[in-house]
Amino acid sequence: MTRSVEAQVEPSILIWARTTAGLSVEEAASSLQTKPERVQSWETGEALPSMSQLRRMTAVYKRMLSDFFLPEPPALDALPHDFRRLPDGVAFHYSKALRYQLRQAQQRRVLALDLADDLDASFPKLRGTIGASDNPEQAGAKLREFLDVPLNAQRTWRDPRLAYNGWRTAVERAGILVFQAAGIPTREMLGFSLSERPLPVIGVNRKLRHNGRTFTLLHECVHVFMGDSSLCDIDERALRPPREQKVEVFCNAVAGAALVPMDALSAEPLVRIHPAKPRDWSGDELAALARGYGVSEEVILRRLLTGNRTSSDYYQARRTVWGSPMDDTSTADPDADFKRNMPQEVVSDLGRPFTRLVVDSYLNSYTSLSDVSRYLGLRAGQVPKVQELLVRS
Numbered sequence: 062m063t064r065s066v067e068a069q070v071e072p073s074i075l076i077w078a079r080t081t082a083g084l085s086v087e088e089a090a091s092s093l094q095t096k097p098e099r100v101q102s103w104e105t106g107e108a109l110p111s112m113s114q115l116r117r118m119t120a121v122y123k124r125m126l127s128d129f130f131l132p133e134p135p136a137l138d139a140l141p142h143d144f145r146r147l148p149d150g151v152a153f154h155y156s157k158a159l160r161y162q163l164r165q166a167q168q169r170r171v172l173a174l175d176l177a178d179d180l181d182a183s184f185p186k187l188r189g190t191i192g193a194s195d196n197p198e199q200a201g202a203k204l205r206e207f208l209d210v211p212l213n214a215q216r217t218w219r220d221p222r223l224a225y226n227g228w229r230t231a232v233e234r235a236g237i238l239v240f241q242a243a244g245i246p247t248r249e250m251l252g253f254s255l256s257e258r259p260l261p262v263i264g265v266n267r268k269l270r271h272n273g274r275t276f277t278l279l280h281e282c283v284h285v286f287m288g289d290s291s292l293c294d295i296d297e298r299a300l301r302p303p304r305e306q307k308v309e310v311f312c313n314a315v316a317g318a319a320l321v322p323m324d325a326l327s328a329e330p331l332v333r334i335h336p337a338k339p340r341d342w343s344g345d346e347l348a349a350l351a352r353g354y355g356v357s358e359e360v361i362l363r364r365l366l367t368g369n370r371t372s373s374d375y376y377q378a379r380r381t382v383w384g385s386p387m388d389d390t391s392t393a394d395p396d397a398d399f400k401r402n403m404p405q406e407v408v409s410d411l412g413r414p415f416t417r418l419v420v421d422s423y424l425n426s427y428t429s430l431s432d433v434s435r436y437l438g439l440r441a442g443q444v445p446k447v448q449e450l451l452v453r454s
Contacts (some may be wrong), residue, residue: 062222065111072106072249077134077225082122083160084294092121112126123161141290143255144305156450159250162242163292166262168256169415170238172436174260179427184260185236191286193311201318204283208235212325216353221271224355228275232282233414236260239278241267241410252277253292261285267410272357279316287312292433296385314367321354321364329353332370339372359383404446417451420444 079100086104090097093114102108110118119126140155140163155163175176177184186205191200208231214357218224229239242250251269255262263281265274277293284291293309301309326332331346342365347358354361362379365371408416419436422428425445434441 065113067109068115068129069109070115071131072104072130073134074129075110076104078118078122078124078129081160081164082124083155083157084122089121090429099181123164133410138388139291141255143292144301144309145250145292145294156245156249158244159242161246162240162264163253166238166240166253166264169240169411169436170255170257170260170262173238173415173418176422176427179416180421180425182418182421185234187236187258187261189286190288191283191315193287193308195315197311198318198323200283200315201320202322204279204286204315205322207286208232208282208319212322214352215355218355219352221275221355225271225275226280227355228278229412232263232278233412237282238262238283238415239412240415241266241274243267243410248352250292251294252281254281254290256285256288256290272351272355272360272365275356276316276320276360279319283312285316313363317360317364317367320356320360323364323368326350326361326364327368332365335338335370337370339369339375342371403439404443404450407439408447408450411437413451416447420448420451424448 065176079086082089084092086097086100090100094117095114099108103110115129116126118129119123152203176182179270191203195203208228210228210231215224215227218227233239236259238260240262242253245266245268247266247268251266251273253264263278263285265277265281267274269277281291281295287308289308293312306363329350331350342362347361350361351358351409362371362376366373366376416437419428419433423430423433428436430441430444433444437447439442439447
């Protein structure tokens with residue numbers, strides 16, 4: 062019987078690959094279909110895994126085979142500031158899926174910068190900053206200006222999907238990569254941001270409905286312009302330390318002000334016909350106002366509360382009815398139709414700027430077809446379809 066070839070890997074690399082995947086020894090052993098004692102023996106150097114076992118690790122730890130033959134573990138990328146924390150300082154768990162999405166986002170940012178350098182391409186420089194002491198209404202106006210989204214253009218995005226895509230295009234045009242994160246429950250994460258410049262990154266949970274994605278995108282955009290790398294659940298009802306709570310409330314307020322300018326809302330016929338004092342609003346009224354801005358009814362009601370056009374009691378009562386996006390345990394995917402069209406799903410999740418860089422690098426012979434396939438997570442035969450989708454845009 063032929064003996065399996067042993068993989069000459071450094072134990073420290075095996076520990077690095079497992080821990081950055083967010084797995085304990087026991088969890089890794091279960092996924093690798095072996096015993097914890099064997100995993101420990103590999104990581105202490107008492108034994109070497111076979112090449113077949115190492116290939117299994119590439120799938121379990123979500124690493125390339127070449128990563129396991131590095132001479133030493135690379136420096137770890139810092140995790141974004143966790144705004145999900147509880148007041149006693151205990152942070153939410155970073156699941157394997159969340160760690161993977163964060164690592165992928167960091168790697169894609171570096172790749173995009175490298176590809177742009179090869180192609181002699183450049184990215185727009187972000188315009189200005191937002192400070193934590195800024196007035197939220199003024200900061201919202203600045204954010205809209207930074208993203209260059211005229212109100213008359215926004216009013217054409219009455220469908221939630223159109224609104225999300227419109228704002229996403231504006232954010233990407235401003236010089237920020239936007240990725241959609243898959244496989245993470247909304248109760249764990251709604252969005253994240255990596256604020257390094259040039260080319261910051263925003264991640265949005267794809268399980269959110271499009272109105273929720275739009276608000277999350279703008280919320281994370283505020284973090285980027287504040288220079289914060291963040292991991293957020295956005296819900297102001299969540300318990301967290303005072304500093305995190307203050308920042309999250311501020312980011313929500315600025316995002317709302319950017320999406321629905323107060324002067325425009327106050328000039329709406331539905332708002333003008335009522336006395337300028339707190340009142341209850343019917344579902345039909347809220348829905349009509351929400352359609353005009355391509356936002357959720359909750360965003361509209363929150364803006365009405367900010368403008369003293371409704372009461373805090375009524376707002377809280379409606380929020381109880383609507384619930385929190387963090388309460389959603391549904392596995393439904395608003396983009397489930399994309400699963401029948403993998404290239405379209407990839408372009409949607411990775412964004413057109415990143416995808417176009419990868420394809421352009423291939424067309425200019427800087428990148429091989431196999432590398433393009435790996436970067437996009439597609440079979441090589443599907444790359445031409447991605448090219449077609451990019452030409453249409």
